[in-house]
Amino acid sequence: MAERGRGWARAVRGLLLDVSGVLYDSGAGGGVPIAGSVEAVRRIKASGLKLQLCTNETQATRESFVRKLRAMGFDISVAQVTAPAPAACHLLRERGLRPHLLVHDDLVPEFAEINKTNPNCVVLGDAAENFTYANLNEAFRLLIGMEKPVLISLGKGRYYKETDGLKLDVGAYMKALEYACDVQAEVVGKPAKRLFESALAELGVPPEQAIMIGDDIVNDVGGAQQCGMRALQVRTGKYR
Amino acid sequence: MAERGRGWARAVRGLLLDVSGVLYDSGAGGGVPIAGSVEAVRRIKASGLKLQLCTNETQATRESFVRKLRAMGFDISVAQVTAPAPAACHLLRERGLRPHLLVHDDLVPEFAEINKTNPNCVVLGDAAENFTYANLNEAFRLLIGMEKPVLISLGKGRYYKETDGLKLDVGAYMKALEYACDVQAEVVGKPAKRLFESALAELGVPPEQAIMIGDDIVNDVGGAQQCGMRALQVRTGKYR
Numbered sequence: 470m471a472e473r474g475r476g477w478a479r480a481v482r483g484l485l486l487d488v489s490g491v492l493y494d495s496g497a498g499g500g501v502p503i504a505g506s507v508e509a510v511r512r513i514k515a516s517g518l519k520l521q522l523c524t525n526e527t528q529a530t531r532e533s534f535v536r537k538l539r540a541m542g543f544d545i546s547v548a549q550v551t552a553p554a555p556a557a558c559h560l561l562r563e564r565g566l567r568p569h570l571l572v573h574d575d576l577v578p579e580f581a582e583i584n585k586t587n588p589n590c591v592v593l594g595d596a597a598e599n600f601t602y603a604n605l606n607e608a609f610r611l612l613i614g615m616e617k618p619v620l621i622s623l624g625k626g627r628y629y630k631e632t633d634g635l636k637l638d639v640g641a642y643m644k645a646l647e648y649a650c651d652v653q654a655e656v657v658g659k660p661a662k663r664l665f666e667s668a669l670a671e672l673g674v675p676p677e678q679a680i681m682i683g684d685d686i687v688n689d690v691g692g693a694q695q696c697g698m699r700a701l702q703v704r705t706g707k708y709r
Numbered sequence: 710m711a712e713r714g715r716g717w718a719r720a721v722r723g724l725l726l727d728v729s730g731v732l733y734d735s736g737a738g739g740g741v742p743i744a745g746s747v748e749a750v751r752r753i754k755a756s757g758l759k760l761q762l763c764t765n766e767t768q769a770t771r772e773s774f775v776r777k778l779r780a781m782g783f784d785i786s787v788a789q790v791t792a793p794a795p796a797a798c799h800l801l802r803e804r805g806l807r808p809h810l811l812v813h814d815d816l817v818p819e820f821a822e823i824n825k826t827n828p829n830c831v832v833l834g835d836a837a838e839n840f841t842y843a844n845l846n847e848a849f850r851l852l853i854g855m856e857k858p859v860l861i862s863l864g865k866g867r868y869y870k871e872t873d874g875l876k877l878d879v880g881a882y883m884k885a886l887e888y889a890c891d892v893q894a895e896v897v898g899k900p901a902k903r904l905f906e907s908a909l910a911e912l913g914v915p916p917e918q919a920i921m922i923g924d925d926i927v928n929d930v931g932g933a934q935q936c937g938m939r940a941l942q943v944r945t946g947k948y949r
Binding site: 601613627636638642644645647650 | 838840841842845846850853867874875876880886887889890891
């Protein structure tokens, strides 16, 4: 048993970490680190393991996200963050799609280079306070007015934990628009394979030598396993 | 063919009418009657056919709803309106449920007699401007905190038409909460059988002698047919 345990650990060369609920609890003022997590990241890096953050964070650009993490004491660079918005931009360019954005104000700069005139799709992120009745109706009207509605969602999480309590995540609003328009969203964030594969490519580590660590049994654990990785669920964040 | 047509019409003793999209288009300032509808209601009543409005309207009490219709010229009384909120109150009492209400301000008086302390269920109506990010999170937190979440929805419509355009209906928000909490809502409004049966009981007409007229293929036409009624879809309102 001990032998097998050591063998299992020896084969690991890279770690993929979810961020919200694993390294910190998000919330007003940027959130707070989870006890021990700053030290854990320091020790992972010191151990020689490769480290990549694989997040569905869509409330900020990677640059400002990393600034926030560094201010909390995490030694992380922008290149160490894999997130849905850049993956969505790649997909929009590939297919000549011009998005109407229903996203957090702070995420908008990630789409600066994308043509957004005369939209032929809707991109949905965790818009938080931008999830207003008026904004949801606007996104709905654009979709229902398209000959073939295209809804791209930067994740499909049900909810997440902030310092002041649980919040509905982008997946809930995705379901609302899916139902109203009778369409199925294309999900770009976790648990979609593409995001995990991007993160592994950044690490330069094959899936069987990587472990995903997250607090979401579907997005983190299920998604990683479907890519051939092992995964661990932590009991912080949204774990209940 | 003409003979069969007359036979079909002779067997009809009662009409159930949907209201929004059939008699008027709702919107700012209360909405506007659809051309010819005031005269149509007058002629139905003059013909001796029994008439009942069967609506998923949850933005007002029946009293204020009828005031609005009368102001538009429709000769309708409160007893001629079958709506989801009274049906929901019946169900809440039956099962000892204490609701948290996420409904339109103007609907709240329908629940005046219901104990709402220490909620053990959520009742969802077309809350319109009350569908804020904060209110949705609050309803979600209450539900997810219940040992067995109970979500009662006053309808499951996808969208409806107001004078300033299409709006997401209660069904979209129902789907958001269903997904986030992994529960299935109990729908009290159309197309649920109970509402049609109440309307038929008011008319005192069996289903095979009644016709439902509406603009929604699922809520109006499908729901009525499941109760053994015939149904007609008008090409006004949300018809596309």
